[in-house]
Every structure is written in structure tokens, then in C-alpha cells.
Amino acid sequence: MAFAGKVSLVTGGARGIGKAVSKRCHDLGADVAIFGRNIEAAQAFAAELGASGSRAKAYGCDVTDGKRLDAAIEEVLKDFGKIDVLVNNAGITQDGLLMRMTDEAWLKVLDTNLTGVFRTMRAVSRPMLKARSGAIVNIGSVVGLIGNAGQANYCAAKAGLIGLTQSAAREFGPRGVRVNAVAPGLIETDMTSAMTEDQKKQLTGSLPLGRAGKPEDVASAVCFLAGEDSAYITGQVLVVDGGMVM
Numbered sequence: 159m160a161f162a163g164k165v166s167l168v169t170g171g172a173r174g175i176g177k178a179v180s181k182r183c184h185d186l187g188a189d190v191a192i193f194g195r196n197i198e199a200a201q202a203f204a205a206e207l208g209a210s211g212s213r214a215k216a217y218g219c220d221v222t223d224g225k226r227l228d229a230a231i232e233e234v235l236k237d238f239g240k241i242d243v244l245v246n247n248a249g250i251t252q253d254g255l256l257m258r259m260t261d262e263a264w265l266k267v268l269d270t271n272l273t274g275v276f277r278t279m280r281a282v283s284r285p286m287l288k289a290r291s292g293a294i295v296n297i298g299s300v301v302g303l304i305g306n307a308g309q310a311n312y313c314a315a316k317a318g319l320i321g322l323t324q325s326a327a328r329e330f331g332p333r334g335v336r337v338n339a340v341a342p343g344l345i346e347t348d349m350t351s352a353m354t355e356d357q358k359k360q361l362t363g364s365l366p367l368g369r370a371g372k373p374e375d376v377a378s379a380v381c382f383l384a385g386e387d388s389a390y391i392t393g394q395v396l397v398v399d400g401g402m403v404m
């Protein structure tokens with residue numbers, strides 16, 4: 159119960175990687191605030207989690223809606239009294255070749271995957287810095303390190319997320335708040351479900367670990383960076399990719 163007495167906030171916390179992170183935080187004893195656009199799904203998951211152990215509560219919140227985001231974070235502070243761990247997980251893809259990419263597709267992905275993280279960190283940093291304690295984990299991607307054809311918007315957002323993580327680590331470190339990122343490789347979720355089995359086999363066949371990752375593989379790394387075992391680690395990007403990028 160390494161997270162007993164802690165409060166974790168997970169954006170996009172009711173599906174895919176975010177769901178595994180919410181569950182792992184809860185299993186470790188934390189109260190969990192689950193942010194999602196789909197409030198019914200988030201409420202159902204929170205009820206499932208909250209049926210045993212610590213508390214879990216869902217908040218309808220789109221990270222591209224700054225006003226709602228600030229209000230939802232205020233609600234969490236009212237409900238739970240503090241936020242110890244923030245996991246910025248919400249993310250989307252809208253793929254296409256750069257020469258044909260519309261402004262809308264570019265801006266939507268940047269707004270969700272980068273500006274959404276900035277907005278959430280800005281709002282949560284106030285109570286964390288005041289408390290002089292906290293851990294933030296941002297979910298990036300290996301393609302933020304190496305790029306990917308057909309994902310210029312997504313890769314730019316994920317690369318930007320690393321600069322954002324490192325800058326915040328420098329700003330917040332002196333006040334006891336650590337900021338790190340996790341960069342997953344190919345993980346089996348809705349986001350990657352459109353890939354054919356052949357495409358997945360081709361990608362995973364060349365990996366040293368020979369398989370796609372599970373959301374739980376990412377959750378383990380997130381909870382390591384969010385917990386006391388990583389007390390002297392900040393500003394880092396932990397790659398969770400079965401050896402894809404090295």
C-alpha cells in the first residue's frame with residue numbers, strides 16, 4: 159500500500175493506459191480522481207474501483223476546455239483535500255501525411271496532447287507547490303523521440319511534452335515537486351486497435367522483447383515515477399517499449 163493516504167488524478171483515466179494507471183494507483187492504496195470526456199464510463203469505472211478499498215470519483219472533463227478543467231480540479235481539491243500525484247495521460251491521434259494535414263488536425267492534436275497537459279499542470283502545480291510535495295507523470299511516446307511518418311502532429315506534441323516536462327522539473331524541483339515522463343512504444347489499447355494483425359506482427363517481430371506492451375506495463379513505470387522509490391528522479395523520460403528505441 160505504497161500510495162496509502164495519497165490522492166492521484168489521472169486524465170483519460172477510465173480507458174486504455176489511463177485505466178490501468180488508475181487501477182494501479184488504487185491498488186496501491188490511493189484515492190483516485192478519474193477525468194474523462196465520457197462521464198458515464200468514468201463513473202462506472204469509479205464505482206467498480208470504489209467498491210473495495212480507497213475512494214474513486216469520476217469527473218467529466220475535456221482537457222481542451224480550460225475553464226472546465228480548472229473547475230474540475232477545484233472539485234477534486236474540495237472532495238479530497240489535496241492532489242499528490244498527477245498523471246497526464248489523455249491523448250488522441252489524428253494521423254495523415256504532413257503535406258495533406260489540415261490546420262484542424264494539427265491544432266486538435268496539439269491542443270489535446272500538449273496544451274491540455276500544460277493546462278492541467280498549471281492548475282495542479284498551485285496546490286502541489288504550496289504543499290511542497292507532489293509528483294507529476296506525463297505520458298509521452300517513443301515517437302516523440304524519433305518521429306514517425308504520418309504522425310507529424312502527434313510526434314510534435316509528444317516531443318513538446320518532453321520540453322514541458324523538463325522545464326517544469328526545473329521550476330518545481332526546488333519546491334519538492336518532481337516531474338517526469340513515460341514514453342510508451344506499441345501498447346494494446348483502442349488507440350492502436352486499428353492496426354492490422356500483420357502490421358502489429360511486423361512491428362513487434364523486430365522488438366527485443368517480441369511482443370506489444372500491455373497498459374499494465376506502462377502503469378508500473380508510471381507508479382514507479384509517481385512514488386517514493388523514485389524520490390531522486392526528476393526531468394526524465396522513462397521509455398517503456400520492449401526495446402524498440404535504444
Ligand code: NAP
Pocket residue numbers: 169170171172173174175176193194195196197199219220221222246247248249250270297298299300341342343344345346347348349350
Ligand atoms: P485510448 O485507449 O484511445 O484512450 C485515450 C484516453 O484519452 C481516453 O481515456 C480518453 O477519454 C482520453 N482523452 C482523449 N481526448 C481527451 C480530451 N480531450 N479530454 C479528456 N480526455 C481525453 O489511448 P491509450 O493508448 O490508452 O493512450 C493513452 C496515452 O498514451 C495517450 O497520451 C497516448 O498518446 C499515449 N500513448 C499510447 C500508445 C499506444 O500504443 N497505445 C503509445 C504511446 C503513447 P474518454 O474515454 O473520455 O474518451
